Amino acid sequence: xxxxxYFELLGRDGAARSGRLTTPHGVxxxxxxxxxxxxxxxxxMHWREVxxxxxxxxxxxxxxxxxxxxxxxxxxxxxxxxxxxxxGPMLTDSGGFQVMSLAQLRKLSEHxxxxxxxxxxxxxxxxxxxxIEVQRLLGSDIAMQLDECVRLPAERSxxxxxxxxxxxxxxxxxxxxxxxxxxxxxxxxxxxxxxxxLRRASARGMVDTGFHGYAIGGLAxxxxxxxxxxxxxxxxxxxxxxxxxxxxxxxxxxxxxxAVARGIDMFDCVMPTRNGRHGMAFTxxxxxxxxxxxxxxxxxxxxxxxxxxxxxxxARAYLHHLVKAGETLGAMLLSEVNIAYYQDLMRGIREAxxxxxxxxxxxxxxxxxxxxxITPR
Amino acid sequence: xxxxxYFELLGRDGAARSGRLTTPHGVxxxxxxxxxxxxxxxxxMHWREVxxxxxxxxxxxxxxxxxxxxxxxxxxxxxxxxxxxxxGPMLTDSGGFQVMSLAQLRKLSEHxxxxxxxxxxxxxxxxxxxxIEVQRLLGSDIAMQLDECVRLPAERSxxxxxxxxxxxxxxxxxxxxxxxxxxxxxxxxxxxxxxxxLRRASARGMVDTGFHGYAIGGLAxxxxxxxxxxxxxxxxxxxxxxxxxxxxxxxxxxxxxxAVARGIDMFDCVMPTRNGRHGMAFTxxxxxxxxxxxxxxxxxxxxxxxxxxxxxxxARAYLHHLVKAGETLGAMLLSEVNIAYYQDLMRGIREAxxxxxxxxxxxxxxxxxxxxxITPR
Numbered sequence: 215x216x217x218x219x220y221f222e223l224l225g226r227d228g229a230a231r232s233g234r235l236t237t238p239h240g241v242x243x244x245x246x247x248x249x250x251x252x253x254x255x256x257x258x259m260h261w262r263e264v265x266x267x268x269x270x271x272x273x274x275x276x277x278x279x280x281x282x283x284x285x286x287x288x289x290x291x292x293x294x295x296x297x298x299x300x301x302g303p304m305l306t307d308s309g310g311f312q313v314m315s316l317a318q319l320r321k322l323s324e325h326x327x328x329x330x331x332x333x334x335x336x337x338x339x340x341x342x343x344x345x346i347e348v349q350r351l352l353g354s355d356i357a358m359q360l361d362e363c364v365r366l367p368a369e370r371s372x373x374x375x376x377x378x379x380x381x382x383x384x385x386x387x388x389x390x391x392x393x394x395x396x397x398x399x400x401x402x403x404x405x406x407x408x409x410x411x412l413r414r415a416s417a418r419g420m421v422d423t424g425f426h427g428y429a430i431g432g433l434a435x436x437x438x439x440x441x442x443x444x445x446x447x448x449x450x451x452x453x454x455x456x457x458x459x460x461x462x463x464x465x466x467x468x469x470x471x472x473a474v475a476r477g478i479d480m481f482d483c484v485m486p487t488r489n490g491r492h493g494m495a496f497t498x499x500x501x502x503x504x505x506x507x508x509x510x511x512x513x514x515x516x517x518x519x520x521x522x523x524x525x526x527x528x529a530r531a532y533l534h535h536l537v538k539a540g541e542t543l544g545a546m547l548l549s550e551v552n553i554a555y556y557q558d559l560m561r562g563i564r565e566a567x568x569x570x571x572x573x574x575x576x577x578x579x580x581x582x583x584x585x586x587x588i589t590p591r
Numbered sequence: 592x593x594x595x596x597y598f599e600l601l602g603r604d605g606a607a608r609s610g611r612l613t614t615p616h617g618v619x620x621x622x623x624x625x626x627x628x629x630x631x632x633x634x635x636m637h638w639r640e641v642x643x644x645x646x647x648x649x650x651x652x653x654x655x656x657x658x659x660x661x662x663x664x665x666x667x668x669x670x671x672x673x674x675x676x677x678x679g680p681m682l683t684d685s686g687g688f689q690v691m692s693l694a695q696l697r698k699l700s701e702h703x704x705x706x707x708x709x710x711x712x713x714x715x716x717x718x719x720x721x722x723i724e725v726q727r728l729l730g731s732d733i734a735m736q737l738d739e740c741v742r743l744p745a746e747r748s749x750x751x752x753x754x755x756x757x758x759x760x761x762x763x764x765x766x767x768x769x770x771x772x773x774x775x776x777x778x779x780x781x782x783x784x785x786x787x788x789l790r791r792a793s794a795r796g797m798v799d800t801g802f803h804g805y806a807i808g809g810l811a812x813x814x815x816x817x818x819x820x821x822x823x824x825x826x827x828x829x830x831x832x833x834x835x836x837x838x839x840x841x842x843x844x845x846x847x848x849x850a851v852a853r854g855i856d857m858f859d860c861v862m863p864t865r866n867g868r869h870g871m872a873f874t875x876x877x878x879x880x881x882x883x884x885x886x887x888x889x890x891x892x893x894x895x896x897x898x899x900x901x902x903x904x905x906a907r908a909y910l911h912h913l914v915k916a917g918e919t920l921g922a923m924l925l926s927e928v929n930i931a932y933y934q935d936l937m938r939g940i941r942e943a944x945x946x947x948x949x950x951x952x953x954x955x956x957x958x959x960x961x962x963x964x965i966t967p968r
Contacts, residue, residue, distance in 0.1 A: 287908070290888065291888070531668050532675060543637070
């Protein structure tokens, strides 16, 4: 089985690729980082700032949205893009990951997962078919198949069972998606934990089913970075080179750089906003903890050469004060600083690939991180 | 005693006035509403949004700033305008009001008020002289004298004692301010509770001392609006007409409209941001509670004719969802919606006064509020 292809490969440099993914709500430049707007909102950021920072696409969480305000309501209000005012490309996850981490009284069967809402205890059933239905009601440009993600370390038998179930759920997801309007996409998800042969089997099964794009799930769930990179190296060669590849829930800037070097095109992670809320800035010089007293009298900005206004203009002393005082503005500023840094990194990666200079970019970027923050005054 | 005058009266319409106050950090158009940036930050808003909404001047709280990050530190970092990046006119209160409402183990003497920080228990002494010193270190364009504010209802003897103390502290504040650089201003504060003759005595004493501007304090502390307006009517005729008049801590849009009609030029209040954080929008149609389920499926904006983008574009259903989900973005959006509404009201007031049409503006604005919100769908 094959599906229509909306991905255009623009450049290659080693295993790294740059491309363009065309969705019903706009074009996504890849490699792309998707900021996570959990419940239809980015925490601490206006959508206009997410756009200004350079994001082409954002991620919404099906679990949160189906519970509140509800998929049918969002559909009646014109879909997630109109509802939120983001008005750009959106990818939604299947809901499965949050069911496993947030919901109560979960019960998994071949048919579906049943659970109670963590908000009000209401019972829900999430099957592959219902997940697709919900994501279509939300109006996602890119829907994800329902899968089962196993937290590592785990027994091989558990990993294999979840991987096989995910393959069967992938087939059911694809059938449920068949009537979707042209231009909308469904991605499959490879599971298999940290077991190379299960990863390869999962990838082959997924490619046999045939999706618009291919995701690698169940990584960055507790395993060392080397294991994550090794699993990417198992899976990528099996994936068709003309389709987008998405590494779910990843990650640190370094994770992203290394995964791009291994052929990944898309990423999402809550880290830039979550860490921002806790006083941490991602920078050209590596992570900087604004909680630290070394910043309390420092009038210098985080990075005077940044392209993002707040990064090059807000005094570290001011950010330190806001973080210590628990002011919302501290979380707001560091969230935008971090999203802007991530988008800046992706822009640098794309440019380097298109110029055939990715290896140098990777080396220079890693050297900057290793050099560390500017010297305290 | 007289002080230099930086206020220019541009128009009068009945008792209402429009003018221009020139500060070291820029010009303030009056009547002016000053959003409150408590600890050097507006809760839920970037400074650029405060500016875009039309605010010329903001208020900082001396109590919060002297405790954290400290006045000497802010001075070393270039003053509050540079430190925060607001870079515009700033008024600071004296610290007295928050000492009375927030600090622990307060002790009031003729000399000063001593207290312990609510953050870490450190002991402080705040005298009229120290309050002025702190405000000068902060770099406030407009400093306020230290006063004692009595919460109403109160005994007449308590009100009178606090009023007399405030007059003596006003004189000491003025002496402490004498060496301030040209262009910086000190405002006196009239107290006197809800007792007309004490209000008049306070105003006369304050005018005898002579300040760059005159504030009315100790109102909007629990008394009915009619009492507040009556006290304004006692004080205003005693104040020199060429100086700015500031009604502290006020208030609702209606309070502001009625106080402008009685000759007040400046206002501050936490209400637009605080109520915004609780799901309430100030609108042309009066207050609208976005918590209310009537908005849950309503795709219409708060006010499609508003000049502020979020007010005329965000769906009520989306705002309702954000408020119910406790998303920071809900507080952010409603804070900017409210600050923009307040600034829009002030712009309307200024234009009406300059056109000699304030009575009609006041009538039309009150009629709009009375008409109430648009009909639910």
